[in-house]
Amino acid sequence: MKKYFKYLSALALVAVAAMSLSSCSEKGLGETIFPDVTDELDPNSYTYNFDKWLKENYLDVYNLEFQYRLKDNETNMNYNLEPATLRNSIDLAVLAKYMWFDVYEEVTGSKEFLKMYGPRILMLVGSPAINPRSRTIEVGLAEGGIKVTLLNVNRLGNYVNNPQQLVNVLNDEYFHTMHHEFAHILHQTRSIPTEFRILSAGHYDGMNWEKKNSQMVHSLGFVTTYASSALREDFAETIACYITYSDAQWAAIMDEAARGWATDRDEESDSWIPYYCYYYYPNNTATDDNGESTLTYLDRNRVETLEDGTLVYRNMYQRGRLQNNKPTLGEDGNWYDLDGNLTDSQGYLLDKNGNRIPIYVYAVEDDDNVSGKDILETKIQLCKDWFRDEWGIDLEQLRNVVQARIQSFDAAKLEELRSQITLPE
Amino acid sequence: MKKLFYISALILTLSLTACAPSEVDDLFDENPAARMDNAVKNYTELFLSDGGRWLMEYFCSAGEPGYNYIMTFHKDGTVDISTKNSEVNGGAFITDKSLWEVVSDYGPVLSFNTYNRAFHVFSNPEIELGTAGSSSSTYGVGHEGDYEFVIIHAEHDKVKLRGKKTGITIMMSRLSSEVAPTDEDYFTLLTSVLNATFNNRVNDYVLTTASGKRYICNGDGGPINSMFWSFYPEGGSLLDNGEYMNAIFTVNGVHFMEPLSFLTEYDENDVAAQSFEIQPDGTLLCTEDGLTTIKGPSFADVFHQKQIGWTLSKEEGKISGDFLTIFNQIVDEAKNTKVNNKPLNYKFQWLQLGYDTNKAKYRLYFRFNTGNNYGSIYVNHEIVDDHTIKFSFDPNAEVPYDNNGGKIYGWLPSMRAMVELLCTGEYELSSNNFMVSNPLLMKSKSNPNNFVEIKFDTASL
Numbered sequence: 001m002k003k004y005f006k007y008l009s010a011l012a013l014v015a016v017a018a019m020s021l022s023s024c025s026e027k028g029l030g031e032t033i034f035p036d037v038t039d040e041l042d043p044n045s046y047t048y049n050f051d052k053w054l055k056e057n058y059l060d061v062y063n064l065e066f067q068y069r070l071k072d073n074e075t076n077m078n079y080n081l082e083p084a085t086l087r088n089s090i091d092l093a094v095l096a097k098y099m100w101f102d103v104y105e106e107v108t109g110s111k112e113f114l115k116m117y118g119p120r121i122l123m124l125v126g127s128p129a130i131n132p133r134s135r136t137i138e139v140g141l142a143e144g145g146i147k148v149t150l151l152n153v154n155r156l157g158n159y160v161n162n163p164q165q166l167v168n169v170l171n172d173e174y175f176h177t178m179h180h181e182f183a184h185i186l187h188q189t190r191s192i193p194t195e196f197r198i199l200s201a202g203h204y205d206g207m208n209w210e211k212k213n214s215q216m217v218h219s220l221g222f223v224t225t226y227a228s229s230a231l232r233e234d235f236a237e238t239i240a241c242y243i244t245y246s247d248a249q250w251a252a253i254m255d256e257a258a259r260g261w262a263t264d265r266d267e268e269s270d271s272w273i274p275y276y277c278y279y280y281y282p283n284n285t286a287t288d289d290n291g292e293s294t295l296t297y298l299d300r301n302r303v304e305t306l307e308d309g310t311l312v313y314r315n316m317y318q319r320g321r322l323q324n325n326k327p328t329l330g331e332d333g334n335w336y337d338l339d340g341n342l343t344d345s346q347g348y349l350l351d352k353n354g355n356r357i358p359i360y361v362y363a364v365e366d367d368d369n370v371s372g373k374d375i376l377e378t379k380i381q382l383c384k385d386w387f388r389d390e391w392g393i394d395l396e397q398l399r400n401v402v403q404a405r406i407q408s409f410d411a412a413k414l415e416e417l418r419s420q421i422t423l424p425e
Numbered sequence: 426m427k428k429l430f431y432i433s434a435l436i437l438t439l440s441l442t443a444c445a446p447s448e449v450d451d452l453f454d455e456n457p458a459a460r461m462d463n464a465v466k467n468y469t470e471l472f473l474s475d476g477g478r479w480l481m482e483y484f485c486s487a488g489e490p491g492y493n494y495i496m497t498f499h500k501d502g503t504v505d506i507s508t509k510n511s512e513v514n515g516g517a518f519i520t521d522k523s524l525w526e527v528v529s530d531y532g533p534v535l536s537f538n539t540y541n542r543a544f545h546v547f548s549n550p551e552i553e554l555g556t557a558g559s560s561s562s563t564y565g566v567g568h569e570g571d572y573e574f575v576i577i578h579a580e581h582d583k584v585k586l587r588g589k590k591t592g593i594t595i596m597m598s599r600l601s602s603e604v605a606p607t608d609e610d611y612f613t614l615l616t617s618v619l620n621a622t623f624n625n626r627v628n629d630y631v632l633t634t635a636s637g638k639r640y641i642c643n644g645d646g647g648p649i650n651s652m653f654w655s656f657y658p659e660g661g662s663l664l665d666n667g668e669y670m671n672a673i674f675t676v677n678g679v680h681f682m683e684p685l686s687f688l689t690e691y692d693e694n695d696v697a698a699q700s701f702e703i704q705p706d707g708t709l710l711c712t713e714d715g716l717t718t719i720k721g722p723s724f725a726d727v728f729h730q731k732q733i734g735w736t737l738s739k740e741e742g743k744i745s746g747d748f749l750t751i752f753n754q755i756v757d758e759a760k761n762t763k764v765n766n767k768p769l770n771y772k773f774q775w776l777q778l779g780y781d782t783n784k785a786k787y788r789l790y791f792r793f794n795t796g797n798n799y800g801s802i803y804v805n806h807e808i809v810d811d812h813t814i815k816f817s818f819d820p821n822a823e824v825p826y827d828n829n830g831g832k833i834y835g836w837l838p839s840m841r842a843m844v845e846l847l848c849t850g851e852y853e854l855s856s857n858n859f860m861v862s863n864p865l866l867m868k869s870k871s872n873p874n875n876f877v878e879i880k881f882d883t884a885s886l
Contacts, residue, residue: 042502044500044501045501045502046499046501046502046503046524047502047524068539069524069526069536069538069539070538070539070572071528071530071536071538071573072572072573072589072590073530073531077590079550080548080549080550080565080566080567080569080590081548081550082540082545082548082549082550082572083523083537083538083539083540083545083548083572084539084540085523085539085540086523086524086539086540088540089539126540126545127548127549127550127551128550128551129550130550130551130564130565130566131565132550132562132563132564132565132566133565135564135565154540424501
């Protein structure tokens with residue numbers, strides 16, 4: 001009996017549940033509670049031409065919303081931020097298309113790649129995001145392969161009337177950031193190659209990267225100090241720098257990566273610490289008596305290698321002391337240092353024949369056990385392979401197109417791009 | 426078994442509850458999304474209506490005074506924002522155009538979402554106030570000001586906002602062209618009203634509550650114009666009993682960032698004093714309780730304050746009796762008195778009761794001609810009561826006058842008569858303005874026909 005009652009009760013329970021559900025479903029979903037929202041642009045709006053251009057060039061083509069009106073709930077609310085100016089937003093909109101989206105279209109032959117893998121939202125913020133405690137500055141963010149945030153956009157206003165300076169700043173900060181953040185989106189879709197992961201393992205430092213010296217991290221195989229903070233940043237920075245840095249910039253990085261670096265300053269200091277790759281002995285001779293304490297490090301930028309391989313140093317060692325004073329032009333038309341020694345206009349000591357006097361300069365020993373140049377070259381090659389194998393894109397060609405656009409950028413091009421969008425007076 | 430029964434009963438109860446008609450439908454005609462959509466439209470219309478010109482009383486943080494912003498909203502999505510304050514454009518008037526929107530966010534939100542040079546300085550994290558590298562540095566946060574505001578309450582001419590990040594309450598009120606035809610006119614008017622309301626040379630004002638409790642207020646020990654107010658009970662001290670509150674000054678009066686709850690007196694709606702409106706006599710009256718007042722110190726106290734040069738009026742009706750007679754004689758004698766058989770031919774410029782900080786004394790201070798033709802005759806002053814002062818002159822004092830003062834005192838009998846008149850009996854001080862106490866009427870108590878208006882130039886403050 002007890003058993004039957006149990007079954008009956010269970011049946012009753014099911015019946016009650018069924019009745020409950022059926023009673024709720026009688027009403028159905030009904031009409032949507034959300035009001036009709038039209039995506040039609042208002043032709044009377046001050047920004048109609050801009051919004052129309054964004055719709056035609058970003059939304060319709062790449063399914064990308066270009067957010068130039070700042071919504072602070074779309075940002076990290078822990079930061080104090082300011083919106084971008086409308087003028088700078090327009091400049092960045094046309095330039096981002098020219099230097100980023102159009103480049104991929106040219107290399108891949110269609111808009112499909114960025115339509116498929118590109119961000120869905122590109123958000124502009126006028127100011128940088130500053131961490132008040134560490135005083136570090138963020139100029140770009142990529143979130144979940146969906147959104148790229150470009151910060152510090154109002155800085156563009158300082159350069160809008162100087163196209164060459166503008167394009168350099170754009171390249172160094174914004175396009176670099178765009179390619180960096182896009183690289184994040186890509187590696188969030190296809191993972192970073194295993195070989196890349198092990199190249200600098202053990203050398204990443206997420207806590208103190210901002211205090212590091214760029215030349216020193218080059219010698220460890222990182223393209224920037226930020227790259228030394230974490231694997232994913234290393235990968236994104238390598239790609240972004242490869243695309244946006246000029247040949248001269250890369251040559252300098254590789255040169256620095258191949259050297260040893262040392263500092264005579266407290267590395268725990270919060271202030272920026274100079275690193276040197278040359279040193280000399282105050283008595284200008286290397287003997288067994290010269291202990292390490294007698295080394296004086298030299299600014300690499302003040303050392304020059306002559307054609308015959310000898311090194312000369314600008315305005316340096318004389319009678320046991322270092323002089324950093326600028327030379328002065330004598331009445332006889334020659335340059336002199338403060339001690340009356342003949343120099344050239346750059347401050348290099350000259351002999352009586354007008355030749356720069358060689359000095360005994362020694363290279364800082366590269367004792368970090370890392371071949372920075374080799375690692376950087378390997379990283380670049382791995383990035384190229386990854387782009388080719390995973391995405392079918394020739395990274396070198398991409399770089400060539402970007403560099404060509406940078407080199408040819410001038411005032412006329414800027415005006416041509418700007419002329420696509422006009423605002424009412 | 427029992428458990429099964431309870432579960433059945435619970436499911437039945439929950440099911441019936443879930444299927445019960447929503448109470449929300451009873452309370453509101455529309456669903457939440459539609460209400461939000463309507464609110465956004467209605468608030469947009471409100472800001473645009475009647476010319477769309479509003480005054481925002483903007484506070485960026487508790488550490489700064491409030492700033493006046495005029496915002497004219499346009500239907501094309503732009504807004505013209507004007508201001509004149511110390512933090513923007515080097516303190517000069519500025520107006521700039523940017524975009525605005527009412528958006529649905531934490532409720533309806535008024536957003537200024539593209540950069541405006543007049544406004545977004547307060548949101549710029551790169552602005553470093555305080556000492557660089559120290560704990561007072563604001564690098565990374567700047568002024569901490571909001572540019573998005575939740576709309577809390579709105580009437581046709583008044584909107585109450587709350588800064589989205591700071592939570593600071595910010596008021597907007599419709600600004601008529603009758604108050605100021607142009608935005609720049611408003612800030613010109615604001616300066617003149619401020620100077621007519623507060624005397625920068627007078628530090629201490631008096632707040633009197635509805636129950637008669639008196640508080641001394643000043644600008645944290647300095648001039649109150651800074652809008653950093655400090656308060657302490659009369660008889661107490663700033664150090665021991667001080668309370669602080671920042672405020673904004675508008676052409677209507679003073680509005681504190683938060684209610685002055687430390688007064689521990691509230692109106693019938695349990696609201697503490699927060700807004701004070703300028704009255705015809707210049708004093709400030711609390712708009713919440715209609716009783717709490719802020720007034721200047723007594724006239725005698727104001728006169729006692731240092732560094733004020735009170736100019737004696739020459740205007741008809743503002744000088745009378747012996748003052749008028751002697752004044753005219755001074756003008757005449759300065760021109761015609763002969764020294765070394767030659768008329769002085771001095772042209773009278775002005776006569777002041779001015780405070781000499783070096784000598785720590787008031788003086789009859791005058792100027793003839795142009796150039797460096799100033800002279801001083803030093804007098805002592807004494808406060809008899811809140812409205813009464815008296816003067817004395819000691820010709821045998823160590824320094825009774827300066828070089829020019831001594832010459833004129835010797836040459837012009839009328840100047841000696843003026844000193845004697847000033848130093849005879851007591852003078853009653855009165856004014857129509859109880860805040861700046863300017864101008865003051867100085868009237869002889871023994872002969873009410875002898876009076877002169879004395880005035881200082883607020884523009885020079």
